[in-house]
Amino acid sequence: MYLEQVKKFTANPILYFIFPISFIGLIAANYVASEGVDTNELLQQMINSVGVNGAFIMLIAPLSVGIFAIWFWVKFIQGQSIKSLTTSRAKVDWKRIFFSFSLWSLITIGMTLLAYYSTPEDFVWNFNPQKFAIFFLIAIILIPLQTSFEEYLFRGNFLQGLALVTKSRLVPLLITSILFGLMHIANPEVGKIGLIIMVYYIGTGLFLGILTIMDEGLELALGFHAANNLVGALLVTADWTAFQTHSILKDVSEPSAGFEIIFPVLIVFPLLLLLFSKVYKWKNWKEKLTGPLEINKGAEI
Template identity: 30%
Template structure:
Protein backbone atom coordinates (compact mmCIF):
# COMPACT_ATOMS: atom_id res chain seq x y z
CA UNK A 1 0.00 0.00 0.00
CA UNK A 2 2.81 2.39 0.92
CA UNK A 3 4.54 1.66 -2.37
CA UNK A 4 1.31 2.36 -4.27
CA UNK A 5 0.89 5.69 -2.48
CA UNK A 6 4.47 6.62 -3.31
CA UNK A 7 3.97 5.77 -6.96
CA UNK A 8 0.71 7.75 -7.03
CA UNK A 9 2.47 10.76 -5.52
CA UNK A 10 5.16 10.57 -8.18
CA UNK A 11 2.49 10.46 -10.89
CA UNK A 12 0.75 13.51 -9.42
CA UNK A 13 4.03 15.45 -9.24
CA UNK A 14 4.91 14.50 -12.81
CA UNK A 15 1.50 15.62 -14.05
CA UNK A 16 1.63 18.88 -12.10
CA UNK A 17 5.04 19.72 -13.53
CA UNK A 18 3.68 19.42 -17.04
CA UNK A 19 0.68 21.70 -16.44
CA UNK A 20 1.49 25.41 -16.68
CA UNK A 21 -0.52 28.53 -15.97
CA UNK A 22 -0.60 29.19 -19.73
CA UNK A 23 -2.57 25.98 -20.25
CA UNK A 24 -5.04 27.20 -17.63
CA UNK A 25 -6.21 29.69 -20.28
CA UNK A 26 -8.13 26.79 -21.80
CA UNK A 27 -9.89 25.89 -18.59
CA UNK A 28 -13.34 27.26 -17.96
CA UNK A 29 -14.84 29.27 -20.81
CA UNK A 30 -12.17 30.61 -23.08
CA UNK A 31 -13.35 31.73 -26.51
CA UNK A 32 -11.54 34.79 -27.82
CA UNK A 33 -14.49 37.11 -27.36
CA UNK A 34 -14.48 36.31 -23.65
CA UNK A 35 -10.94 37.70 -23.33
CA UNK A 36 -12.01 40.85 -25.18
CA UNK A 37 -14.99 41.19 -22.83
CA UNK A 38 -12.68 40.54 -19.89
CA UNK A 39 -10.44 43.42 -20.96
CA UNK A 40 -13.49 45.68 -21.23
CA UNK A 41 -14.52 44.77 -17.68
CA UNK A 42 -10.99 45.23 -16.31
CA UNK A 43 -10.54 48.66 -17.92
CA UNK A 44 -14.07 49.77 -17.03
CA UNK A 45 -13.51 49.04 -13.35
CA UNK A 46 -9.90 50.28 -13.42
CA UNK A 47 -10.61 53.55 -15.21
CA UNK A 48 -14.30 54.47 -15.03
CA UNK A 49 -15.21 53.16 -11.57
CA UNK A 50 -11.88 54.39 -10.25
CA UNK A 51 -12.46 57.81 -11.82
CA UNK A 52 -15.86 58.06 -10.11
CA UNK A 53 -14.88 56.66 -6.73
CA UNK A 54 -11.50 58.22 -5.90
CA UNK A 55 -12.62 61.89 -6.20
CA UNK A 56 -15.64 61.17 -3.97
CA UNK A 57 -13.49 59.46 -1.37
CA UNK A 58 -11.04 62.36 -1.50
CA UNK A 59 -13.91 64.80 -0.97
CA UNK A 60 -15.24 62.82 2.02
CA UNK A 61 -11.81 62.69 3.63
CA UNK A 62 -10.42 66.10 2.73
CA UNK A 63 -13.27 68.26 1.50
CA UNK A 64 -13.23 70.57 -1.49
CA UNK A 65 -9.47 71.14 -1.35
CA UNK A 66 -8.73 67.42 -1.65
CA UNK A 67 -11.21 67.09 -4.52
CA UNK A 68 -9.59 70.00 -6.34
CA UNK A 69 -6.14 68.46 -5.83
CA UNK A 70 -7.32 65.16 -7.35
CA UNK A 71 -8.90 66.94 -10.32
CA UNK A 72 -5.67 68.78 -11.14
CA UNK A 73 -3.57 65.64 -10.39
CA UNK A 74 -1.72 67.46 -7.63
CA UNK A 75 -1.20 64.43 -5.40
CA UNK A 76 1.46 66.17 -3.32
CA UNK A 77 -1.25 68.48 -1.97
CA UNK A 78 -2.84 65.45 -0.28
CA UNK A 79 0.19 64.91 1.91
CA UNK A 80 2.79 62.15 1.86
CA UNK A 81 0.51 59.21 2.67
CA UNK A 82 -2.64 60.54 0.98
CA UNK A 83 -0.80 61.44 -2.19
CA UNK A 84 1.10 58.17 -2.31
CA UNK A 85 -2.10 56.13 -1.97
CA UNK A 86 -4.17 58.29 -4.35
CA UNK A 87 -1.45 58.17 -7.02
CA UNK A 88 -1.74 54.35 -7.03
CA UNK A 89 -5.43 53.96 -6.27
CA UNK A 90 -6.23 52.84 -9.81
CA UNK A 91 -4.30 49.60 -9.26
CA UNK A 92 -6.76 48.53 -6.57
CA UNK A 93 -9.59 48.99 -9.06
CA UNK A 94 -7.70 47.20 -11.84
CA UNK A 95 -7.14 44.32 -9.41
CA UNK A 96 -10.86 44.30 -8.62
CA UNK A 97 -11.60 44.20 -12.36
CA UNK A 98 -9.32 41.18 -12.80
CA UNK A 99 -10.87 39.39 -9.83
CA UNK A 100 -14.32 40.02 -11.33
CA UNK A 101 -13.50 39.12 -14.95
CA UNK A 102 -11.76 35.77 -14.45
CA UNK A 103 -14.40 34.01 -12.32
CA UNK A 104 -17.41 35.72 -13.92
CA UNK A 105 -16.47 35.59 -17.61
CA UNK A 106 -14.08 32.63 -17.70
CA UNK A 107 -15.52 30.72 -14.74
CA UNK A 108 -12.20 29.74 -13.25
CA UNK A 109 -10.26 30.76 -10.17
CA UNK A 110 -8.11 33.94 -10.38
CA UNK A 111 -5.28 31.82 -8.94
CA UNK A 112 -4.95 30.29 -12.42
CA UNK A 113 -3.35 33.57 -13.53
CA UNK A 114 -0.44 32.58 -11.28
CA UNK A 115 -0.29 28.80 -11.32
CA UNK A 116 -2.12 25.71 -12.54
CA UNK A 117 -1.62 24.09 -9.14
CA UNK A 118 -3.91 24.03 -6.12
CA UNK A 119 -1.71 26.43 -4.14
CA UNK A 120 0.51 29.39 -4.90
CA UNK A 121 4.09 28.77 -3.77
CA UNK A 122 4.82 31.87 -1.68
CA UNK A 123 8.27 30.42 -1.14
CA UNK A 124 8.91 30.72 -4.88
CA UNK A 125 7.58 34.30 -4.77
CA UNK A 126 10.14 34.93 -2.03
CA UNK A 127 12.85 33.40 -4.20
CA UNK A 128 11.99 35.90 -6.92
CA UNK A 129 12.12 38.77 -4.44
CA UNK A 130 15.57 37.89 -3.10
CA UNK A 131 17.01 36.87 -6.48
CA UNK A 132 16.16 40.29 -7.93
CA UNK A 133 16.50 42.55 -4.87
CA UNK A 134 20.10 41.61 -4.13
CA UNK A 135 21.70 42.19 -7.58
CA UNK A 136 19.53 45.13 -8.68
CA UNK A 137 20.18 47.22 -5.59
CA UNK A 138 23.84 46.25 -5.28
CA UNK A 139 24.71 46.66 -8.97
CA UNK A 140 22.19 49.23 -10.23
CA UNK A 141 21.81 51.00 -6.87
CA UNK A 142 25.08 50.90 -4.94
CA UNK A 143 27.08 50.80 -8.15
CA UNK A 144 25.47 54.03 -9.26
CA UNK A 145 26.65 55.67 -6.04
CA UNK A 146 30.28 54.91 -6.85
CA UNK A 147 29.98 56.42 -10.33
CA UNK A 148 27.77 59.42 -9.47
CA UNK A 149 28.20 60.17 -5.74
CA UNK A 150 27.38 63.87 -6.19
CA UNK A 151 23.82 63.08 -7.27
CA UNK A 152 23.02 61.13 -4.07
CA UNK A 153 21.54 62.69 -0.95
CA UNK A 154 20.74 61.00 2.36
CA UNK A 155 17.44 62.20 3.77
CA UNK A 156 16.43 59.72 6.47
CA UNK A 157 13.67 60.72 8.89
CA UNK A 158 13.00 57.85 11.32
CA UNK A 159 9.47 58.87 12.30
CA UNK A 160 8.28 59.51 8.75
CA UNK A 161 10.02 56.40 7.41
CA UNK A 162 8.57 54.13 10.13
CA UNK A 163 5.03 55.37 9.42
CA UNK A 164 5.47 55.07 5.68
CA UNK A 165 6.95 51.53 5.49
CA UNK A 166 3.79 49.49 6.25
CA UNK A 167 1.70 51.63 3.89
CA UNK A 168 4.28 51.31 1.12
CA UNK A 169 4.48 47.53 1.56
CA UNK A 170 0.72 47.13 1.13
CA UNK A 171 0.21 49.65 -1.67
CA UNK A 172 3.24 48.59 -3.71
CA UNK A 173 2.33 44.92 -3.30
CA UNK A 174 -1.12 45.66 -4.75
CA UNK A 175 0.41 47.66 -7.61
CA UNK A 176 3.05 45.14 -8.67
CA UNK A 177 0.87 42.05 -8.19
CA UNK A 178 -1.88 43.65 -10.26
CA UNK A 179 0.54 44.38 -13.09
CA UNK A 180 1.82 40.79 -13.02
CA UNK A 181 -1.68 39.29 -12.99
CA UNK A 182 -2.55 41.47 -15.97
CA UNK A 183 0.59 41.48 -18.16
CA UNK A 184 2.22 38.14 -17.35
CA UNK A 185 -1.09 36.46 -16.49
CA UNK A 186 -4.19 37.60 -18.38
CA UNK A 187 -2.45 39.00 -21.46
CA UNK A 188 -0.24 35.92 -21.91
CA UNK A 189 -3.21 33.58 -21.42
CA UNK A 190 -5.34 35.54 -23.88
CA UNK A 191 -2.52 35.58 -26.42
CA UNK A 192 -2.12 31.82 -26.08
CA UNK A 193 -5.67 31.37 -27.40
CA UNK A 194 -4.52 33.10 -30.59
CA UNK A 195 -1.16 31.30 -30.91
CA UNK A 196 0.65 29.11 -28.38
CA UNK A 197 4.13 29.82 -29.83
CA UNK A 198 6.39 30.78 -26.91
CA UNK A 199 8.22 33.53 -28.79
CA UNK A 200 4.87 35.13 -29.59
CA UNK A 201 3.72 34.75 -25.97
CA UNK A 202 6.91 36.41 -24.73
CA UNK A 203 6.78 39.33 -27.18
CA UNK A 204 3.11 40.31 -26.77
CA UNK A 205 3.23 41.34 -23.07
CA UNK A 206 6.72 42.83 -23.52
CA UNK A 207 5.50 45.18 -26.25
CA UNK A 208 2.31 46.09 -24.37
CA UNK A 209 4.25 46.63 -21.13
CA UNK A 210 6.71 48.94 -22.87
CA UNK A 211 3.93 50.92 -24.56
CA UNK A 212 2.05 51.27 -21.28
CA UNK A 213 5.11 52.88 -19.66
CA UNK A 214 6.08 55.29 -22.45
CA UNK A 215 4.65 58.24 -20.52
CA UNK A 216 6.84 57.55 -17.49
CA UNK A 217 9.35 60.34 -16.75
CA UNK A 218 12.23 57.85 -17.10
CA UNK A 219 11.20 57.08 -20.68
CA UNK A 220 11.41 60.76 -21.61
CA UNK A 221 14.72 61.23 -19.80
CA UNK A 222 16.38 58.05 -21.04
CA UNK A 223 15.03 57.90 -24.58
CA UNK A 224 15.09 54.73 -26.68
CA UNK A 225 17.74 53.04 -24.52
CA UNK A 226 15.53 53.18 -21.43
CA UNK A 227 12.41 52.17 -23.34
CA UNK A 228 14.15 49.18 -24.94
CA UNK A 229 16.16 47.81 -22.00
CA UNK A 230 14.30 49.03 -18.91
CA UNK A 231 10.78 48.41 -20.22
CA UNK A 232 10.77 46.08 -23.23
CA UNK A 233 13.74 43.82 -22.45
CA UNK A 234 13.63 44.07 -18.66
CA UNK A 235 11.07 43.57 -17.21
CA UNK A 236 8.81 43.05 -20.22
CA UNK A 237 10.61 40.22 -22.02
CA UNK A 238 12.86 38.68 -19.36
CA UNK A 239 10.21 38.38 -16.66
CA UNK A 240 7.78 36.87 -19.17
CA UNK A 241 10.31 34.32 -20.40
CA UNK A 242 11.03 33.34 -16.79
CA UNK A 243 7.30 32.88 -16.21
CA UNK A 244 6.96 30.71 -19.32
CA UNK A 245 9.93 28.57 -18.25
CA UNK A 246 8.68 28.22 -14.68
CA UNK A 247 5.10 27.62 -15.76
CA UNK A 248 3.92 30.11 -13.12
CA UNK A 249 4.11 33.86 -12.51
CA UNK A 250 5.34 33.32 -8.93
CA UNK A 251 8.93 34.41 -9.60
CA UNK A 252 7.80 37.46 -11.57
CA UNK A 253 5.48 38.58 -8.76
CA UNK A 254 8.37 38.50 -6.29
CA UNK A 255 10.76 40.17 -8.72
CA UNK A 256 8.39 43.04 -9.54
CA UNK A 257 7.70 43.72 -5.86
CA UNK A 258 11.45 43.72 -5.08
CA UNK A 259 12.08 46.16 -7.93
CA UNK A 260 9.43 48.69 -6.90
CA UNK A 261 9.61 48.48 -3.12
CA UNK A 262 13.32 49.26 -3.32
CA UNK A 263 12.51 52.33 -5.38
CA UNK A 264 10.04 53.48 -2.73
CA UNK A 265 12.04 52.71 0.39
CA UNK A 266 15.74 52.56 -0.46
CA UNK A 267 16.65 54.73 -3.42
CA UNK A 268 14.35 56.95 -5.42
CA UNK A 269 14.98 59.15 -8.41
CA UNK A 270 13.45 62.59 -8.05
CA UNK A 271 10.32 62.79 -10.20
CA UNK A 272 10.38 59.13 -11.24
CA UNK A 273 7.31 57.05 -11.95
CA UNK A 274 8.18 54.64 -9.13
CA UNK A 275 8.20 57.29 -6.41
CA UNK A 276 5.52 59.30 -8.18
CA UNK A 277 6.04 62.29 -10.45
CA UNK A 278 4.24 64.56 -8.00
CA UNK A 279 4.81 62.59 -4.79
CA UNK A 280 8.26 61.93 -3.38
CA UNK A 281 8.44 58.82 -1.21
CA UNK A 282 10.66 59.16 1.88
CA UNK A 283 13.39 56.89 0.54
CA UNK A 284 16.65 56.53 2.40
CA UNK A 285 18.49 58.01 -0.58
CA UNK A 286 17.35 60.34 -3.33
CA UNK A 287 19.12 60.62 -6.68
CA UNK A 288 18.78 64.04 -8.26
CA UNK A 289 19.36 62.86 -11.83
CA UNK A 290 18.27 59.77 -13.74
CA UNK A 291 21.35 58.15 -15.31
CA UNK A 292 19.79 56.34 -18.25
CA UNK A 293 22.92 54.76 -19.74
CA UNK A 294 24.23 53.34 -16.48
CA UNK A 295 20.79 52.08 -15.42
CA UNK A 296 20.25 50.36 -18.77
CA UNK A 297 23.70 48.79 -18.97
CA UNK A 298 23.57 47.64 -15.35
CA UNK A 299 20.49 45.58 -16.23
CA UNK A 300 22.66 43.53 -18.61
CA UNK A 301 24.65 42.47 -15.54
CA UNK A 302 21.72 42.21 -13.14
CA UNK A 303 19.74 39.77 -15.31
CA UNK A 304 22.33 36.93 -15.48
CA UNK A 305 23.06 37.31 -11.75
CA UNK A 306 19.32 37.14 -11.06
CA UNK A 307 18.96 33.99 -13.18
CA UNK A 308 21.91 32.36 -11.42
CA UNK A 309 20.39 33.03 -7.99
CA UNK A 310 16.87 32.02 -9.05
CA UNK A 311 17.88 28.72 -10.64
CA UNK A 312 21.23 27.75 -9.08
CA UNK A 313 21.02 29.03 -5.51
CA UNK A 314 17.27 28.45 -5.15
CA UNK A 315 15.54 25.31 -6.34
CA UNK A 316 11.91 25.12 -7.47
CA UNK A 317 9.56 23.77 -4.80
CA UNK A 318 8.00 20.35 -4.86
CA UNK A 319 4.65 20.91 -6.49
CA UNK A 320 1.19 20.53 -5.07
CA UNK A 321 -1.57 18.64 -6.84
CA UNK A 322 -2.78 20.07 -10.15
CA UNK A 323 -6.15 21.78 -10.07
CA UNK A 324 -9.11 19.47 -10.26
CA UNK A 325 -10.32 18.46 -13.70
CA UNK A 326 -13.67 20.03 -12.78
CA UNK A 327 -12.21 23.39 -13.72
CA UNK A 328 -11.61 22.26 -17.28
CA UNK A 329 -14.91 22.94 -18.99
CA UNK A 330 -15.55 22.84 -22.66
CA UNK A 331 -14.86 25.89 -24.79
CA UNK A 332 -17.85 28.22 -24.78
Protein backbone atom coordinates in the same frame (compact mmCIF):
# COMPACT_ATOMS: atom_id res chain seq x y z
CA MET B 1 1.36 23.46 -17.85
CA TYR B 2 0.72 27.16 -17.26
CA LEU B 3 -0.32 28.18 -20.77
CA GLU B 4 -1.98 24.91 -21.76
CA GLN B 5 -4.26 24.76 -18.73
CA VAL B 6 -6.66 27.36 -20.18
CA LYS B 7 -8.09 24.57 -22.32
CA LYS B 8 -9.78 23.27 -19.15
CA PHE B 9 -12.08 26.31 -19.09
CA THR B 10 -15.02 27.00 -21.37
CA ALA B 11 -15.17 30.80 -21.44
CA ASN B 12 -15.37 32.49 -24.84
CA PRO B 13 -11.78 33.48 -25.74
CA ILE B 14 -12.80 37.10 -26.29
CA LEU B 15 -13.31 37.45 -22.53
CA TYR B 16 -9.55 37.09 -22.05
CA PHE B 17 -8.97 40.35 -23.92
CA ILE B 18 -11.68 42.71 -22.67
CA PHE B 19 -9.94 43.60 -19.41
CA PRO B 20 -6.34 43.91 -20.76
CA ILE B 21 -7.34 45.84 -23.87
CA SER B 22 -9.57 48.19 -21.85
CA PHE B 23 -6.71 48.92 -19.49
CA ILE B 24 -4.19 49.45 -22.29
CA GLY B 25 -6.70 51.66 -24.11
CA LEU B 26 -7.13 53.79 -20.99
CA ILE B 27 -3.36 54.22 -20.67
CA ALA B 28 -3.12 55.15 -24.36
CA ALA B 29 -5.94 57.68 -24.04
CA ASN B 30 -4.28 59.31 -21.04
CA TYR B 31 -0.98 59.46 -22.93
CA VAL B 32 -2.58 61.14 -25.95
CA ALA B 33 -4.47 63.58 -23.73
CA SER B 34 -1.26 64.54 -21.90
CA GLU B 35 0.83 64.97 -25.06
CA GLY B 36 2.76 68.20 -24.85
CA VAL B 37 2.21 68.41 -21.09
CA ASP B 38 5.15 68.35 -18.71
CA THR B 39 4.33 65.31 -16.55
CA ASN B 40 7.09 66.19 -14.09
CA GLU B 41 5.52 69.59 -13.53
CA LEU B 42 2.06 68.04 -13.07
CA LEU B 43 3.47 65.62 -10.54
CA GLN B 44 5.13 68.45 -8.61
CA GLN B 45 1.85 70.37 -8.58
CA MET B 46 0.11 67.31 -7.18
CA ILE B 47 2.77 66.92 -4.50
CA ASN B 48 2.46 70.60 -3.57
CA SER B 49 -1.30 70.16 -3.27
CA VAL B 50 -1.66 66.87 -1.36
CA GLY B 51 1.88 66.07 -0.20
CA VAL B 52 4.29 63.30 -1.17
CA ASN B 53 2.28 60.49 0.40
CA GLY B 54 -1.00 61.85 -0.90
CA ALA B 55 0.34 62.04 -4.45
CA PHE B 56 1.80 58.56 -4.15
CA ILE B 57 -1.56 57.15 -3.02
CA MET B 58 -3.44 58.94 -5.82
CA LEU B 59 -1.08 57.52 -8.42
CA ILE B 60 -0.84 53.95 -7.19
CA ALA B 61 -4.22 53.25 -5.57
CA PRO B 62 -6.12 52.67 -8.86
CA LEU B 63 -3.59 50.01 -9.88
CA SER B 64 -3.58 48.50 -6.40
CA VAL B 65 -7.37 48.15 -6.43
CA GLY B 66 -7.13 46.73 -9.94
CA ILE B 67 -5.90 43.39 -8.60
CA PHE B 68 -9.32 42.74 -7.06
CA ALA B 69 -11.05 43.78 -10.28
CA ILE B 70 -9.09 41.32 -12.41
CA TRP B 71 -9.55 38.53 -9.87
CA PHE B 72 -13.30 39.15 -9.97
CA TRP B 73 -13.32 39.23 -13.78
CA VAL B 74 -11.36 35.99 -14.13
CA LYS B 75 -13.28 34.08 -11.48
CA PHE B 76 -16.85 35.20 -12.10
CA ILE B 77 -16.87 36.32 -15.76
CA GLN B 78 -14.37 33.91 -17.31
CA GLY B 79 -15.16 31.14 -14.85
CA GLN B 80 -11.47 30.42 -14.30
CA SER B 81 -9.86 29.74 -10.93
CA ILE B 82 -7.40 32.24 -9.48
CA LYS B 83 -5.02 29.35 -8.84
CA SER B 84 -4.91 28.49 -12.54
CA LEU B 85 -4.23 32.15 -13.32
CA THR B 86 -1.33 32.04 -10.86
CA THR B 87 0.36 28.71 -11.40
CA SER B 88 0.20 25.28 -13.00
CA ARG B 89 1.27 23.67 -9.74
CA ALA B 90 -1.17 21.96 -7.37
CA LYS B 91 -1.04 25.07 -5.20
CA VAL B 92 0.64 28.46 -5.23
CA ASP B 93 4.31 28.09 -4.29
CA TRP B 94 4.86 30.88 -1.76
CA LYS B 95 8.48 29.81 -1.31
CA ARG B 96 9.12 30.78 -4.92
CA ILE B 97 7.56 34.20 -4.36
CA PHE B 98 9.61 34.87 -1.24
CA PHE B 99 12.83 33.55 -2.79
CA SER B 100 12.49 35.81 -5.81
CA PHE B 101 11.50 38.76 -3.62
CA SER B 102 14.40 38.24 -1.22
CA LEU B 103 16.96 37.68 -3.98
CA TRP B 104 16.08 40.82 -5.92
CA SER B 105 15.76 42.86 -2.72
CA LEU B 106 19.31 41.94 -1.73
CA ILE B 107 20.63 42.67 -5.22
CA THR B 108 18.82 46.03 -5.30
CA ILE B 109 20.20 46.99 -1.89
CA GLY B 110 23.68 45.92 -2.97
CA MET B 111 23.57 47.90 -6.22
CA THR B 112 22.25 50.96 -4.37
CA LEU B 113 25.04 50.79 -1.80
CA LEU B 114 27.60 50.39 -4.59
CA ALA B 115 26.24 53.44 -6.40
CA TYR B 116 26.10 55.46 -3.18
CA TYR B 117 29.70 54.76 -2.16
CA SER B 118 31.03 55.00 -5.72
CA THR B 119 29.46 58.38 -6.46
CA PRO B 120 28.29 59.88 -3.16
CA GLU B 121 27.93 63.28 -4.82
CA ASP B 122 24.94 61.87 -6.74
CA PHE B 123 22.91 61.34 -3.56
CA VAL B 124 21.66 63.30 -0.58
CA TRP B 125 20.39 61.87 2.69
CA ASN B 126 16.60 62.03 2.58
CA PHE B 127 15.75 59.96 5.64
CA ASN B 128 13.18 61.35 8.07
CA PRO B 129 12.14 58.63 10.57
CA GLN B 130 8.54 59.75 11.01
CA LYS B 131 7.87 60.40 7.33
CA PHE B 132 9.65 57.20 6.32
CA ALA B 133 7.63 55.11 8.80
CA ILE B 134 4.33 56.43 7.44
CA PHE B 135 5.40 55.90 3.85
CA PHE B 136 6.69 52.41 4.70
CA LEU B 137 3.24 51.37 5.96
CA ILE B 138 1.57 52.77 2.83
CA ALA B 139 4.11 51.20 0.51
CA ILE B 140 4.09 47.66 1.91
CA ILE B 141 0.32 47.55 1.42
CA LEU B 142 -0.15 49.28 -1.93
CA ILE B 143 2.97 48.41 -3.93
CA PRO B 144 2.64 44.59 -3.79
CA LEU B 145 -0.99 44.98 -4.84
CA GLN B 146 0.04 47.26 -7.73
CA THR B 147 2.79 44.96 -8.98
CA SER B 148 0.58 41.89 -8.59
CA PHE B 149 -2.12 43.58 -10.67
CA GLU B 150 0.35 44.17 -13.50
CA GLU B 151 1.59 40.58 -13.33
CA TYR B 152 -1.89 39.04 -13.29
CA LEU B 153 -2.94 41.33 -16.13
CA PHE B 154 0.03 40.90 -18.50
CA ARG B 155 1.77 37.63 -17.56
CA GLY B 156 -1.51 36.07 -16.40
CA ASN B 157 -4.76 36.87 -18.16
CA PHE B 158 -3.34 38.47 -21.32
CA LEU B 159 -0.55 35.91 -21.80
CA GLN B 160 -2.94 32.98 -21.39
CA GLY B 161 -5.53 34.57 -23.67
CA LEU B 162 -3.02 35.18 -26.44
CA ALA B 163 -1.71 31.63 -26.08
CA LEU B 164 -5.26 30.36 -26.43
CA VAL B 165 -5.99 32.14 -29.71
CA THR B 166 -2.53 32.01 -31.34
CA LYS B 167 -1.60 28.46 -30.26
CA SER B 168 1.89 29.90 -29.81
CA ARG B 169 4.30 30.54 -26.96
CA LEU B 170 6.55 33.14 -28.58
CA VAL B 171 3.81 35.45 -29.90
CA PRO B 172 2.16 35.97 -26.48
CA LEU B 173 5.58 36.46 -24.87
CA LEU B 174 6.59 39.19 -27.33
CA ILE B 175 3.22 40.98 -27.44
CA THR B 176 2.77 41.14 -23.68
CA SER B 177 6.39 42.24 -23.17
CA ILE B 178 6.10 45.07 -25.68
CA LEU B 179 2.74 46.27 -24.35
CA PHE B 180 3.99 46.05 -20.77
CA GLY B 181 6.86 48.32 -21.72
CA LEU B 182 4.64 50.75 -23.62
CA MET B 183 2.36 50.97 -20.59
CA HIS B 184 5.14 53.02 -18.94
CA ILE B 185 5.48 55.49 -21.80
CA ALA B 186 3.74 58.28 -19.89
CA ASN B 187 6.10 57.97 -16.89
CA PRO B 188 8.11 61.10 -16.06
CA GLU B 189 11.31 59.11 -16.61
CA VAL B 190 10.50 58.88 -20.32
CA GLY B 191 10.19 62.63 -20.61
CA LYS B 192 13.45 63.14 -18.74
CA ILE B 193 15.60 60.43 -20.34
CA GLY B 194 13.88 59.83 -23.65
CA LEU B 195 12.29 56.89 -25.42
CA ILE B 196 15.52 54.89 -25.10
CA ILE B 197 14.37 53.95 -21.61
CA MET B 198 11.67 51.82 -23.25
CA VAL B 199 14.47 49.32 -23.86
CA TYR B 200 14.56 48.80 -20.09
CA TYR B 201 10.79 48.59 -19.68
CA ILE B 202 10.27 46.19 -22.59
CA GLY B 203 13.35 44.21 -21.55
CA THR B 204 11.92 43.86 -18.05
CA GLY B 205 8.62 42.68 -19.51
CA LEU B 206 10.47 40.09 -21.59
CA PHE B 207 12.43 38.92 -18.54
CA LEU B 208 9.25 38.53 -16.48
CA GLY B 209 7.50 36.73 -19.34
CA ILE B 210 10.35 34.24 -19.70
CA LEU B 211 10.26 33.69 -15.93
CA THR B 212 6.56 32.91 -16.09
CA ILE B 213 6.69 30.56 -19.07
CA MET B 214 9.83 28.68 -18.06
CA ASP B 215 8.73 28.28 -14.44
CA GLU B 216 5.11 27.43 -15.37
CA GLY B 217 3.64 30.06 -13.08
CA LEU B 218 3.63 33.66 -11.90
CA GLU B 219 5.32 33.13 -8.55
CA LEU B 220 8.85 34.22 -9.47
CA ALA B 221 7.58 37.20 -11.46
CA LEU B 222 5.31 38.28 -8.59
CA GLY B 223 8.20 38.22 -6.12
CA PHE B 224 10.64 40.02 -8.40
CA HIS B 225 8.23 42.77 -9.42
CA ALA B 226 7.17 43.46 -5.84
CA ALA B 227 10.79 43.67 -4.67
CA ASN B 228 11.77 45.90 -7.58
CA ASN B 229 9.12 48.53 -6.90
CA LEU B 230 8.90 48.30 -3.12
CA VAL B 231 12.60 48.21 -2.21
CA GLY B 232 13.41 50.75 -4.91
CA ALA B 233 10.77 53.17 -3.60
CA LEU B 234 12.01 52.78 -0.02
CA LEU B 235 15.68 53.26 -0.88
CA VAL B 236 15.89 56.02 -3.49
CA THR B 237 13.71 58.77 -4.92
CA ALA B 238 14.34 61.53 -7.45
CA ASP B 239 12.52 64.58 -8.74
CA TRP B 240 12.06 63.02 -12.18
CA THR B 241 10.66 59.58 -11.32
CA ALA B 242 7.06 58.31 -11.24
CA PHE B 243 7.47 57.33 -7.58
CA GLN B 244 8.53 60.36 -5.52
CA THR B 245 8.68 59.15 -1.96
CA HIS B 246 9.97 59.73 1.56
CA SER B 247 12.82 57.33 0.84
CA ILE B 248 16.18 56.95 2.56
CA LEU B 249 18.18 58.55 -0.25
CA LYS B 250 17.47 61.08 -2.98
CA ASP B 251 19.23 60.86 -6.33
CA VAL B 252 20.26 64.37 -7.39
CA SER B 253 22.32 63.35 -10.41
CA GLU B 254 21.37 64.21 -13.96
CA PRO B 255 19.79 61.05 -15.46
CA SER B 256 21.38 59.59 -18.54
CA ALA B 257 20.49 56.87 -21.02
CA GLY B 258 23.32 54.39 -21.08
CA PHE B 259 24.84 51.92 -18.66
CA GLU B 260 21.88 52.07 -16.23
CA ILE B 261 19.53 50.88 -18.97
CA ILE B 262 21.71 48.36 -20.79
CA PHE B 263 23.31 46.69 -17.76
CA PRO B 264 20.11 45.18 -16.26
CA VAL B 265 18.67 44.06 -19.60
CA LEU B 266 21.81 42.54 -21.11
CA ILE B 267 23.71 41.40 -18.02
CA VAL B 268 21.65 41.18 -14.82
CA PHE B 269 18.44 39.66 -16.18
CA PRO B 270 20.18 36.90 -18.17
CA LEU B 271 22.26 36.00 -15.13
CA LEU B 272 19.10 35.84 -13.01
CA LEU B 273 17.44 33.57 -15.56
CA LEU B 274 20.50 31.32 -15.43
CA LEU B 275 20.37 31.23 -11.63
CA PHE B 276 16.65 30.47 -11.53
CA SER B 277 17.11 27.77 -14.15
CA LYS B 278 19.72 26.07 -11.97
CA VAL B 279 17.63 26.35 -8.81
CA TYR B 280 14.41 25.09 -10.40
CA LYS B 281 15.98 22.79 -13.03
CA TRP B 282 14.42 24.31 -16.13
CA LYS B 283 14.82 22.32 -19.33
CA ASN B 284 13.78 22.50 -22.99
CA TRP B 285 14.15 26.26 -23.31
CA LYS B 286 13.56 26.40 -27.06
CA GLU B 287 10.46 24.24 -26.95
CA LYS B 288 8.93 26.04 -23.97
CA LEU B 289 9.57 29.54 -25.33
CA THR B 290 9.01 29.08 -29.07
CA GLY B 291 7.24 25.77 -29.56
CA PRO B 292 3.58 25.39 -30.59
CA LEU B 293 0.77 24.83 -28.11
CA GLU B 294 -1.81 22.09 -28.21
CA ILE B 295 -4.93 23.90 -27.09
CA ASN B 296 -8.34 22.90 -28.41
CA LYS B 297 -11.46 24.58 -27.09
CA GLY B 298 -15.05 24.51 -28.18
CA ALA B 299 -15.69 28.22 -27.72
CA GLU B 300 -14.81 30.47 -30.63
CA ILE B 301 -14.35 34.21 -30.93
